[in-house]
Structure formats: structure tokens, C-alpha cells
Amino acid sequence: MSHVFHRSARSVPPLALSAEGSFILGADGRRYLDACGGAAVSCIGHGRDEVAEAIAAQARGLAYAHTGFFTSAPAEELADLLVAGAPAGIDKVYFVLSGSEAVETALKMAHQYHRERGEPARRHVISRWQSYHGNTLGALAAGGNRGRRTAYQDLLVEMHHIPPCYPYRGMAQGESAEEYGRRAADDLERAILDIGPETVSAFIAETVVGATLGAVAPAPGYFSRIREICDRYGVLLILDEVMCGMGRTGHLHACLAEGVAPDVMTLAKGLGAGYLPLGAVLVSGRVHQAFADGSGGFLHGQTFCGHPVACAGALATQTIVRREGLVECVRAEEPFLEGLLRDAFAQHPHVGDIRGRGYFWALELVEDRDSKAPFPAGARLAARVKAEAQQLGLLCYPGSGTVDGQVGDHVLLAPPYTATRGELEQMVSLLGETFDTVFD
Ligand SMILES: Cc1ncc(COP(=O)(O)O)c(C=O)c1O
Numbered sequence: 001m002s003h004v005f006h007r008s009a010r011s012v013p014p015l016a017l018s019a020e021g022s023f024i025l026g027a028d029g030r031r032y033l034d035a036c037g038g039a040a041v042s043c044i045g046h047g048r049d050e051v052a053e054a055i056a057a058q059a060r061g062l063a064y065a066h067t068g069f070f071t072s073a074p075a076e077e078l079a080d081l082l083v084a085g086a087p088a089g090i091d092k093v094y095f096v097l098s099g100s101e102a103v104e105t106a107l108k109m110a111h112q113y114h115r116e117r118g119e120p121a122r123r124h125v126i127s128r129w130q131s132y133h134g135n136t137l138g139a140l141a142a143g144g145n146r147g148r149r150t151a152y153q154d155l156l157v158e159m160h161h162i163p164p165c166y167p168y169r170g171m172a173q174g175e176s177a178e179e180y181g182r183r184a185a186d187d188l189e190r191a192i193l194d195i196g197p198e199t200v201s202a203f204i205a206e207t208v209v210g211a212t213l214g215a216v217a218p219a220p221g222y223f224s225r226i227r228e229i230c231d232r233y234g235v236l237l238i239l240d241e242v243m244c245g246m247g248r249t250g251h252l253h254a255c256l257a258e259g260v261a262p263d264v265m266t267l268a269k270g271l272g273a274g275y276l277p278l279g280a281v282l283v284s285g286r287v288h289q290a291f292a293d294g295s296g297g298f299l300h301g302q303t304f305c306g307h308p309v310a311c312a313g314a315l316a317t318q319t320i321v322r323r324e325g326l327v328e329c330v331r332a333e334e335p336f337l338e339g340l341l342r343d344a345f346a347q348h349p350h351v352g353d354i355r356g357r358g359y360f361w362a363l364e365l366v367e368d369r370d371s372k373a374p375f376p377a378g379a380r381l382a383a384r385v386k387a388e389a390q391q392l393g394l395l396c397y398p399g400s401g402t403v404d405g406q407v408g409d410h411v412l413l414a415p416p417y418t419a420t421r422g423e424l425e426q427m428v429s430l431l432g433e434t435f436d437t438v439f440d
Pocket residue numbers: 039098099100101103132133134135206210211240241242243244268269
């Protein structure tokens with residue numbers, strides 16, 4: 001009998017014993033091929049000694065020093081490294097331990113920023129439906145994942161949501177991708193004008209939408225238009241790259257491919273690659289300056305912010321990513337992975353859309369390809385795909401509610417950047433076998 005409060009209150013998941021490269025070994029003797037990096041986390045592969053050693057050395061030397069008293073060498077070095085590769089204007093890094101905490105921190109930072117500048121009326125946050133920003137209450141309220149929000153609706157503070165930029169279902173007949181991108185971005189301007197421009201604090205969006213929609217990249221020009229609108233109304237642009245950042249899309253930050261620099265950006269997952277939890281908020285010099293010129297400090301902080309051992313683990317991870325050219329590798333191998341997916345599934349009667357960037361891909365599953373009609377929610381398709389794949393030794397990340405929070409299904413793939421071509425082939429082949437069984 002297990003005393004752990006598991007995700008299911010009715011069953012205990014298999015015991016994971018060890019992991020190496022792209023595989024997790026179960027106590028059942030099976031090797032599970034990790035095609036989703038858990039949840040887009042394990043980007044450098046499992047079991048890298050160099051990271052384990054960096055963590056052990058830091059724990060021996062300085063496990064913990066509260067950031068109210070000290071800074072630490074790994075936090076300083078990691079911040080230098082992150083700022084060096086960041087979009088234009090980013091100059092500071094605030095370390096936390098998870099994606100949700102990074103989002104909470106970003107929202108509070110935007111709130112205080114406006115107060116520091118003498119605009120206390122700015123309190124509204126706008127985000128998008130069909131997005132996810134975390135499970136703590138503030139991040140959940142900002143997110144637009146109806147399935148995850150519903151049970152906690154009574155606890156969520158008011159936030160404002162605009163429709164997502166979702167070309168597969170949002171683009172009108174005869175509309176170009178650029179026209180759609182502009183139209184979708186203009187929803188933000190309408191929302192700002194409705195709410196009252198002088199009361200809006202921030203707009204938060206995933207640059208490439210992850211778990212809720214399944215690897216949906218923005219339409220061309222969408223984020224440059226969003227940037228223009230934010231600037232016009234003095235609204236901070238927060239890009240949530242917790243899932244799509246740190247090389248996942250073949251760019252160190254997904255927004256670099258859009259030519260757009262946020263005021264604030266959130267990171268986690270691939271930053272520490274799962275060796276230890278770490279999240280970060282990247283902040284523009286302009287935003288930080290408002291704190292320096294104003295009250296002098298951010299009214300926030302948690303006991304384990306900037307944890308030296310977590311920073312040391314992430315520093316070793318990011319050193320490997322750079323030394324081994326893994327972001328470049330993801331970009332170079334993107335056509336190979338895309339080709340495998342298109343060869344295997346472009347004609348599949350229940351695959352409506354194949355989309356993604358880098359090593360971040362999704363298949364949207366439909367009952368009928370012509371009408372794009374989804375399967376009914378009662379079919380529990382995503383759950384069945386996940387269970388069947390795991391039976392076959394494949395770990396993938398299906399999601400449901402893809403269309404509108406209620407119906408629709410997709411399967412997300414986010415392999416380690418170190419996966420070999422043979423492993424990528426095996427992932428796609430096992431996914432094909434999974435579909436054969438589930439759709440039989
Ligand atoms: C885009 C995005 N933001 C925030 C989060 C929350 O991160 P965490 O689960 O580490 O709290 C996630 C997690 O999946 C995410 O995908």
C-alpha cells in the first residue's frame with residue numbers, strides 16, 4: 001500500500017527505477033521511451049553525470065543561503081548566461097522553483113511596476129483562452145484551460161481572456177495566415193479598449209501554446225502586432241516560455257523566431273532539464289529600473305528563491321546545451337522529425353493537423369478530417385492514447401479539450417534534444433501502433 005497521494009486516488013503508477021538517455025526504466029523491467037520529456041522537461045536526456053556531479057558539489061559546498069542575506073555564485077553565473085542569450089532589453093533574472101511560481105512572480109512584478117511608476121489603476125491582466133500558465137491560483141486564473149479551471153472557479157480572481165491564435169480552427173476561408181495573425185492580435189486591442197487602457201497591467205501568452213492546444217505556433221506577424229498594441233497602451237508583454245522555451249522550438253527562446261522581445265518572460269522545465277526544479281523570470285532593464293527608481297525593492301520572495309543547488313544543476317544543464325550545440329541540433333533535425341510525422345500520419349483518417357516547431361510537435365485527433373469534427377468527450381481519447389502508449393513502452397503527452405476546453409484531443413511530443421534519429425523513428429512507430437489499437 002502506498003502512502004503517497006498520487007494523481008489518481010484509485011491506482012498507483014508504475015515505479016520508475018532509473019533513467020538514461022531517452023529511456024526510463026521501470027521496476028516492472030520495462031524500458032519506456034520518453035517521447036515527451038515528462039512534460040517537455042528532460043531536454044538533455046536522463047542520467048547525465050556532469051549535472052549530477054555539479055549538484056553534489058554545490059550541495060557539499062553551499063546547499064542553501066537565504067536570498068535576503070546572500071547571493072550565490074551559481075545564481076550569478078546562471079543569470080549572466082541567461083541574459084547573454086536573451087531577447088533584446090532583458091537584463092535581470094529572478095529565480096524561483098517552478099513554472100507556476102514564475103508566472104505568479106511575473107504577474108505581481110507587473111502589478112508593482114505600474115505602482116512604482118505612479119499608475120496604480122493598472123490592475124487588469126489579459127490572457128488567452130486555450131492557454132495554460134500553471135496550477136497555483138493566480139496562474140490558474142490567468143490561464144485559459146477550462147478543464148483545469150472549472151473545479152476552482154470560485155477561488156479564481158477575475159482576469160480577462162481573449163481567443164487564442166489557433167490557425168487550424170481559427171483561420172477563415174480565403175484568409176491568409178498573415179491576415180489571420182493580425183485579426184487574432186487585434187482581439188487584444190479590443191479587450192484593452194473595453195476594459196479601459198489606463199487600467200490594464202499586462203498581457204500574458206505562451207509564445208507557442210503547449211499542453212492546452214498542442215504545439216500551436218503563432219500565425220506570422222501575430223506577436224509583432226501584439227507588441228505594438230502593448231506599447232501603444234503601456235501594457236507589459238509577458239511571454240510564458242515555461243514549456244516552449246530553452247531550445248524546445250529550435251531557438252533558445254521561441255520569441256526570437258518571432259522577432260519580438262517581451263518585457264518579462266517566464267522559464268522553467270527545460271531550464272534545469274528535470275535534474276532539480278528551477279524556474280526563472282527574465283526581466284527587461286526598463287522594468288527593473290522602475291523598481292530601482294521607485295521603492296527600491298520587489299514586495300515578493302519565497303524561502304527557496306534562487307536556490308544555489310538548483311541553480312548549479314541548471315547551470316550545468318545549460319552549459320551542456322551550449323557545448324553540445326543542442327539548440328542548433330534541434331533546429332537542424334526539425335525537418336527529420338516533421339518528415340517522420342507527416343510520412344506516418346498525414347493520411348491517417350483521424351489525424352486532422354500535424355503542427356509544431358523544433359522538437360515540439362502535436363497531432364490533433366479528429367473523428368472526421370473534412371469537417372474537423374472532434375471525437376465526443378465521452379470517448380476519453382486522450383486518456384486512452386496515453387494508457388495504450390505506455391503499455392507499448394512509449395511516453396507521450398496527450399491532452400483533451402483542444403477545441404474549446406470541452407471537446408477535442410491532441411497528442412504532444414517533446415523528445416529530448418539528444419534523442420537519436422533511431423529513437424525518433426521508434427517514437428513515431430510506437431505512436432502509430434498506439435493509434436492502430438485505439439482507433440481499432
Ligand atoms: C506554459 C506553461 N506555463 C506554466 C506552467 C506551470 O509550470 P509548473 O508545472 O512547473 O508549475 C506550465 C506547465 O506545464 C506551462 O506549460
